[in-house]
Amino acid sequence: MAVPALARSDADEPAPEDSAPSPRSWGRAFGDIRQAVAQRELWGHLGWQDIKQRYRRSVIGPLWITISMAVTAAALGGLYSQLFGQPIGTFMPYVTVGFMIWYFISACVLEGTETFIANEGLIRFLPAPLMIYVFRTVWRQILFFAHNVVVYVVVLAIFFTQLDEPYRMVNVVPGTEDLPGLLHPGLSWWALLAIPAFVLIVVNGLWVTLLFGIISARFRDIPPVVGSFMQLFFTMTPIIWTTDLLRGGEPGSIKAIIEQLAKLNPFYHFIEIFRAPLVGQAQSWTHWAVAGGITLVGWTLALVALRNYRSRVAYWV
Template sequence: MAVPALARPGADEPSDRDATAAEKLHGASPRSWRRAFADINAAIAQRELWGHLGWQDIKQRYRRSTIGPLWITISMAVTAAALGGLYSQLFGQPIGTFMPYVTVGFMIWYFISACVLEGTETFIANEGLIRFLPAPLMIYVFRTVWRQILFFAHNVVVYVIVLAIFFGQLDEPYRMINRLSDGTMGVLHPGLSWTALLAIPAFVVIVANGLWVTLLFGIIATRFRDIPPVVSSFMQLFFTMTPIIWTPDLLRGGEPGSAKAIVEQLAKLNPFYHFIEIFRAPLVGQVQSWTHWAVVGVITVVGWTLALIALRNYRSRVAYWV
């Protein structure tokens, strides 16, 4: 008696030779660039669907709550106020400039870390829809990132309030307390100006990176279920290593080869540091470095290349892996 296909070992992971009949009839292999880009284009065309799903995710989370999504803003405000006030005293920083620094740092960190953490669960959390709804795979990626954009929009309110309170101090130029290696005092904070608008393209670039992170990590984590807890552990480590509640100038001035100098070099190798700086620096009146943009640009190109390869090769298998 012939053994049913689903009962055979490994039947839940179809081989390339066992591609779906529908894809064969359309004259394209499931592993084709044409089908990969068609999936992206179809998802973009159905933006009303993933836009509605993302908004419903937020409404569902705060269902039967009196103030609803405003809890996002309140939570962010309490965290920024508590840690900003505490660490400004510990590090001897003026609260008028340190509070906006911490607030913007938390704003963008929450967005980045959520794209990474929830990105690993993107396809797993949408198992039911993937199995029974014939929709492009990228819809679930757009849904996840759009939901984080909505969260981010709520947190922007906190920055506006902090800016209104500390605008006078934030707009006033000041110099570094620590001396540089040549003995001079370098200007760290020239004050707010029109360059604050650079935060807009910076956020667009960060969103673009959030998309490839969600897509790539989502595919890998769907196949290997140990990935989400591993990523979660590493994100906690990166939070402490990223200058969110501390400033990079605290690491400067170490002798070559000293522990302080080594930690400074490790901090510069942290990719999250560069993403946060391209967004935060213009909003708190600091100088943007082209180095941050260069590193972010390289990561964006490499990340999207890997994500598109993963989409091309494994798009048709995700439904079997969930």
């Protein structure tokens, strides 16, 4: 008696290959960015709420940001102008703009390390692109920066005459007598270069926040380490002192070595492309070239990190 053939079940069919893109794909990485840009109302609202929450029940609210910036600039600008023998009319705006942009850069770095950690609840339960939290952090810092611009406007109104007057700083800084051209050509339409400079700094703030946020989500020792290094970089960056004080050193001397180390400081170049046009100083295109190179390298690293680890951040936080 012939045995009937068993019916072939669906389970015996070869399983179709999963056509879904791999979690580690450039398509998903760039899709994350596109979705976050499209949801700008969400991260824009979250950024506003961060500031409102921080100053809730305060009488003057976010104006404390401006007051704090004004007090810091006035105190340190007045003190160090006397210590370094600098004219307060040009040194006060120099320090003010330096603090303005340094606060923005350092906040992107420091708060960038906490971006995903601070948004743990939203990341776990809200199906949203990771870049939303990056945009939220940088947008919040832009709002803080906008409050600090008020201080620069006031300082500019007070010291406009001194800033607008071109001169060489030979009578202020010894050893600069042989430098060609004007170290301080005065304010002009070149001040508008501060706008693209700030845009470039914001673009860098995005990759810094993204890259450091991913690394810090995996390794929780990174935030305190970065905080310690940022304190060191503050003292090494010409914010309350000028690089003119380092000029004139003999080759191989300590002064010459410190001058070269100052030029290797990446924060120095970003600060100069923004500060120099706003305080009437000569602009060096070398700073733009270095800042542009750092932007390309930084975004390359950040995109690689987003491609490889975006799906793991929810587990790390």
